[in-house]
Amino acid sequence: METLIFFLFAALALGSGITVVVHRSPIYATLSLVLTLFSMAVLFVLLGAPFVGALQILVYAGAIVVLFLFVIMLLNVQQEESAPARRSAQLVTAILGAIVFLGMFWLAFWRTGLRVGAAPAPPKLTEELVSLKGLAGALFTDYLLPFEIVGLLLLVAVIGATVAARRPGSESSRPEDDYVSGDEPRTDPLLSGPDPRRPSVAEPAYKEAHS
Amino acid sequence: MSVPISWYLLLSAVLFAIGAIGALTRRNGISIFLSVELMLNAANLTLVAYARQWGQHTGQIIVFFVMAVAAAEAAVGLALFIAVFRQRRTIDVNRMNLLQG
Numbered sequence: 001m002e003t004l005i006f007f008l009f010a011a012l013a014l015g016s017g018i019t020v021v022v023h024r025s026p027i028y029a030t031l032s033l034v035l036t037l038f039s040m041a042v043l044f045v046l047l048g049a050p051f052v053g054a055l056q057i058l059v060y061a062g063a064i065v066v067l068f069l070f071v072i073m074l075l076n077v078q079q080e081e082s083a084p085a086r087r088s089a090q091l092v093t094a095i096l097g098a099i100v101f102l103g104m105f106w107l108a109f110w111r112t113g114l115r116v117g118a119a120p121a122p123p124k125l126t127e128e129l130v131s132l133k134g135l136a137g138a139l140f141t142d143y144l145l146p147f148e149i150v151g152l153l154l155l156v157a158v159i160g161a162t163v164a165a166r167r168p169g170s171e172s173s174r175p176e177d178d179y180v181s182g183d184e185p186r187t188d189p190l191l192s193g194p195d196p197r198r199p200s201v202a203e204p205a206y207k208e209a210h211s
Numbered sequence: 212m213s214v215p216i217s218w219y220l221l222l223s224a225v226l227f228a229i230g231a232i233g234a235l236t237r238r239n240g241i242s243i244f245l246s247v248e249l250m251l252n253a254a255n256l257t258l259v260a261y262a263r264q265w266g267q268h269t270g271q272i273i274v275f276f277v278m279a280v281a282a283a284e285a286a287v288g289l290a291l292f293i294a295v296f297r298q299r300r301t302i303d304v305n306r307m308n309l310l311q312g
Binding site for chain 2: 003014017020021033037043044051052056063067072074077090091094095097101102105112121122126129139147154158161167
């Protein structure tokens, strides 16, 4: 039964993974990435890591893929655009690179003794291995510092994404200030006096007092 | 009957290679990102498979960190694509040739 589930979802992951790479429309590629992520989550559960599987669905399929879809719809990218020059040479190079990757993986797996058919049997799943309690205990004691660093990384990424995706020149959030965007550097209105292009309410009284 | 761990490793290696081919051949920036996500997931499968094999938590914890880094990477990368699209009206990576002159 476990073997059946493994082969079913492995085939599903492979097929939808190929679709991610091959399909020309980014929307369909993203949706088949969702299918890949779901079948990988099933494989995680089969491997005795149900929390990682749940996290995979929540974080990857729920958050990251939605971000992708949002950006695709925002930018309205339709197809691959540029002409396929040197297409075949690029494909051959990529396949060679993939073969190199596969060889590296194979060597690494060979070194750890996990050959196909000759691997030592994994230990039986215990309560401590599968439960969230053991995982959280390891995460918040031995790996507390990396955990905090990852939190800091996420904070930096949020700030960086906000800064990078902002419309250039619109430094204030008020829409009436947007016409200032352009070449000139913005100056602080409190220090530089009234903007000549903007009608000021206080201006007539100021002129009367000084004329 | 239980599935041998090496089958999981084989599957993750093949998925990683598929993602690598995609990242190297696609021209649409978002498709390249999708391929990179596929590669990250294949690496995650390897980590969980080894965690199962050795009976330890470490692999699963590294998967958490990889997921957090992937989320940060997706957010920053997509923001960069939005910025590039504002400037050049395309996210075709062949046309992002500002630095080569």
